[in-house]
Amino acid sequence: MSHIIPSETPRRRQGNGFWRKTWAVLIKEFIQLQRDRVSFGMIVMIPLMQLLLFGYAINTTPRNLPTAVLLQERSDVGRSILAAFANTGYFRVTELPATEAELDRLLASGKVLFGVEIPANFERALRRGEVPSMLVIADATDPVAAGSALGALNRVVQTALAHDYAIPDAGAPAFEIRTHARYNPAGKTELNIVPGLVGTILTMTMLIFTALSVTREIERGTMENLLAMPITPIEIMLGKILPYVVVGFVQAAMIIGVGIVLFHVPVLGSLFVLAGLSTLFIATNLSIGYTFSTVAQNQLQAMQMSIMFFLPNILLSGFMFPFAGMPVWAQWVGEMLPLTHYLRIVRSIMLKGATLSDLHYDALAMAGLMLVAMTIAVTRFRRTLD
Amino acid sequence: MSEVNAAPTRPGANGDVVIDVQHLTKKFDGRAVVRDLSMQVKRGTIYGFLGPNGSGKTTTIRMLCGLLTPDEGTGTCLGYDIRTQTDKIKTQVGYMTQRFSLYQDLSVRENLEFIGRIYGLENPRAAARAAIKRLGLSGREDQLAGELSGGWKQRLALGACTLPAPQLLLLDEPTAGVDPKARREFWNEIHALAADGLTVLVSTHYMDEAERCHEIAYIAYGELLVHGTVKHVIAASHLTTYVVSANSGALNELSQDLTGKPGVDMVAPFGTSLHVSGRDGAALEAGIAPYRRRADLDWKKSEPSLEDVFIDLMIKAQDNFK
Numbered sequence: 001m002s003h004i005i006p007s008e009t010p011r012r013r014q015g016n017g018f019w020r021k022t023w024a025v026l027i028k029e030f031i032q033l034q035r036d037r038v039s040f041g042m043i044v045m046i047p048l049m050q051l052l053l054f055g056y057a058i059n060t061t062p063r064n065l066p067t068a069v070l071l072q073e074r075s076d077v078g079r080s081i082l083a084a085f086a087n088t089g090y091f092r093v094t095e096l097p098a099t100e101a102e103l104d105r106l107l108a109s110g111k112v113l114f115g116v117e118i119p120a121n122f123e124r125a126l127r128r129g130e131v132p133s134m135l136v137i138a139d140a141t142d143p144v145a146a147g148s149a150l151g152a153l154n155r156v157v158q159t160a161l162a163h164d165y166a167i168p169d170a171g172a173p174a175f176e177i178r179t180h181a182r183y184n185p186a187g188k189t190e191l192n193i194v195p196g197l198v199g200t201i202l203t204m205t206m207l208i209f210t211a212l213s214v215t216r217e218i219e220r221g222t223m224e225n226l227l228a229m230p231i232t233p234i235e236i237m238l239g240k241i242l243p244y245v246v247v248g249f250v251q252a253a254m255i256i257g258v259g260i261v262l263f264h265v266p267v268l269g270s271l272f273v274l275a276g277l278s279t280l281f282i283a284t285n286l287s288i289g290y291t292f293s294t295v296a297q298n299q300l301q302a303m304q305m306s307i308m309f310f311l312p313n314i315l316l317s318g319f320m321f322p323f324a325g326m327p328v329w330a331q332w333v334g335e336m337l338p339l340t341h342y343l344r345i346v347r348s349i350m351l352k353g354a355t356l357s358d359l360h361y362d363a364l365a366m367a368g369l370m371l372v373a374m375t376i377a378v379t380r381f382r383r384t385l386d
Numbered sequence: 387m388s389e390v391n392a393a394p395t396r397p398g399a400n401g402d403v404v405i406d407v408q409h410l411t412k413k414f415d416g417r418a419v420v421r422d423l424s425m426q427v428k429r430g431t432i433y434g435f436l437g438p439n440g441s442g443k444t445t446t447i448r449m450l451c452g453l454l455t456p457d458e459g460t461g462t463c464l465g466y467d468i469r470t471q472t473d474k475i476k477t478q479v480g481y482m483t484q485r486f487s488l489y490q491d492l493s494v495r496e497n498l499e500f501i502g503r504i505y506g507l508e509n510p511r512a513a514a515r516a517a518i519k520r521l522g523l524s525g526r527e528d529q530l531a532g533e534l535s536g537g538w539k540q541r542l543a544l545g546a547c548t549l550p551a552p553q554l555l556l557l558d559e560p561t562a563g564v565d566p567k568a569r570r571e572f573w574n575e576i577h578a579l580a581a582d583g584l585t586v587l588v589s590t591h592y593m594d595e596a597e598r599c600h601e602i603a604y605i606a607y608g609e610l611l612v613h614g615t616v617k618h619v620i621a622a623s624h625l626t627t628y629v630v631s632a633n634s635g636a637l638n639e640l641s642q643d644l645t646g647k648p649g650v651d652m653v654a655p656f657g658t659s660l661h662v663s664g665r666d667g668a669a670l671e672a673g674i675a676p677y678r679r680r681a682d683l684d685w686k687k688s689e690p691s692l693e694d695v696f697i698d699l700m701i702k703a704q705d706n707f708k
Contacts, residue, residue, distance in 0.1 A: 220489075220490065221483070221485045221486070221487045222487050222488065222489055223487075224453065224483050224485075224487050225481070225483055225487035225488065227453055228451050228452075228453055228476060228479070228481040228483075229476060229501070229504050229505070230473060230476040230477040230504065230505065231504050384452070384453055384454055384455055385448060385453050385454055386454055386455055
């Protein structure tokens with residue numbers, strides 16, 4: 001035991017040693033950073049992800065927006081107009097509904113952002129110089145997405161037609177395009193933002209609540225006690241998720257309430273359906289956070305994973321930038337995120353009065369994501385200390 | 387008829403052996419922490435588990451309560467298989483971890499009620515209330531567990547793991563960092579529980595605590611080196627010990643002189659005396675002979691203490707390990 005004290009007293013440097021001590025801490029921090037592989041990965045991943053997403057996926061003047069065309073007559077002019085629409089680059093005809101009701105449904109469910117209706121006898125009226133009108137309905141819930149496309153519309157279609165049919169482009173247009181900004185005729189951005197915020201805020205808070213729940217038990221040493229008790233991983237998971245469903249519900253109600261009172265955001269659809277699907281969304285995010293918690297080794301890692309998950313949620317879900325304007329790969333990533341589906345749900349219910357049958361795809365997608373997350377969490381949960 | 391067949395799987399039905407494990411081995415990253423460990427513990431026994439730091443005590447305890455799966459070996463705890471029936475074991479075992487592992491941000495009462503609910507007690511509130519009274523924690527029930535002093539934390543932890551009235555208590559260094567009075571009270575408690583038929587496996591570093599156990603086992607480098615009653619363990623050591631009394635200066639000098647002498651296997655200071663021990667009695671006598679004539683040293687032959695025995699075992703194990 002006497003060997004613990006050094007036989008030769010080590011000499012010490014003179015002076016206060018400000019930089020020496022700073023250096024000592026610096027070395028320690030570097031060693032610790034190097035040990036924490038996840039943090040190290042984040043240093044590389046976060047900027048890369050931001051750059052790639054902003055650079056490639058995000059487009060504030062979105063093109064190729066899904067459009068439904070209702071042709072009441074089959075004519076060359078109609079086809080020509082469709083071609084001109086596509087040539088603008090803004091529209092991509094994805095649906096050809098047969099009735100107005102079908103067109104309305106497509107718009108309400110969010111499958112298309114534009115509906116074009118060419119009435120019967122359009123060509124004949126055009127040839128007679130009667131200046132017939134065609135109808136373009138825009139889903140204006142997101143004024144940004146609809147705005148630039150509508151702006152391009154008049155001019156381009158007109159010139160295309162003049163070119164094709166030698167209809168004199170003598171100042172006065174040969175036909176009229178009547179645009180109808182549906183759902184948000186005044187183009188108020190807050191009508192789009194407030195429902196979106198419900199989803200974004202819920203994502204952030206719910207993730208953090210559960211992302212820390214398992215790692216906290218491990219870090220505080222209470223996990224050993226919990227594992228030694230007769231309780232199963234599913235019981236632990238549900239017990240940890242359910243209280244926050246209530247918390248999330250209160251939070252959602254608060255945001256929606258403030259939105260209604262201060263920003264006059266309407267709730268055209270059923271509040272009951274909105275509440276039910278919001279609860280599903282809350283539970284989905286809690287499950288994902290909980291999954292991070294079972295994978296992460298400490299609270300810091302769990303937080304970092306949450307941020308990594310939150311970032312694409314903000315950028316690729318259609319919250320900040322129009323979903324339809326993103327490239328296909330980014331849309332696929334977006335489909336994997338619960339926020340994408342919830343944004344469609346919350347906007348459709350509040351602004352379009354959509355019903356559950358309009359939204360069943362998004363509701364099922366969220367439920368699916370929740371089940372996947374829960375399955376991963378339960379299988380990842382370590383029942384022993386092995 | 388069917389009851390007869392079912393009998394061997396019922397807890398404690400296996401004679402009255404509560405813990406019965408054979409050839410347990412546990413490796414972490416290829417390094418064996420517990421090696422070929424076999425042990426039996428009878429119902430109502432206080433079984434002391436001794437050994438240096440990192441000897442595999444905690445790992446063994448964790449294997450017994452299903453927190454770790456052994457890499458090799460088989461065994462039962464309360465009649466349940468430690469590999470396949472850990473769910474059953476957990477309902478009947480109270481485990482007190484080495485590090486305080488109750489919720490620091492819950493009050494004493496809330497912690498106890500939580501445990502009561504998990505074990506499915508009919509009235510967790512009443513059980514918690516009774517436990518608070520029993521533990522002498524009245525007046526502190528609404529204090530946060532994290533704010534309790536070390537001794538009270540330990541009492542609470544004991545109360546928590548005994549709350550569901552388990553059949554077996556596994557206590558991992560329960561008295562580390564606890565003052566002597568609290569330690570004594572703690573042991574009185576343990577003896578009272580054992581008298582009621584509870585089986586207690588307790589790991590410790592303290593020799594005085596080892597002597598309070600009905601049976602002890604010594605484990606070093608993952609191997610169980612010796613087990614039995616304290617008397618048996620001391621007798622089995624075949625150690626010859628002399629206690630030398632003198633002033634401290636002379637003792638210090640003597641200690642340095644004797645260390646490494648042939649026949650002298652161990653020299654350990656105990657306050658104003660020195661314990662000199664050897665495995666071969668005759669060799670020890672020869673080794674110390676020149677010093678026995680000195681007038682300032684008072685030599686007395688004595689029985690080795692448990693500590694002498696254990697340190698000797700540790701040195702031997704270390705030699706084998708090399």
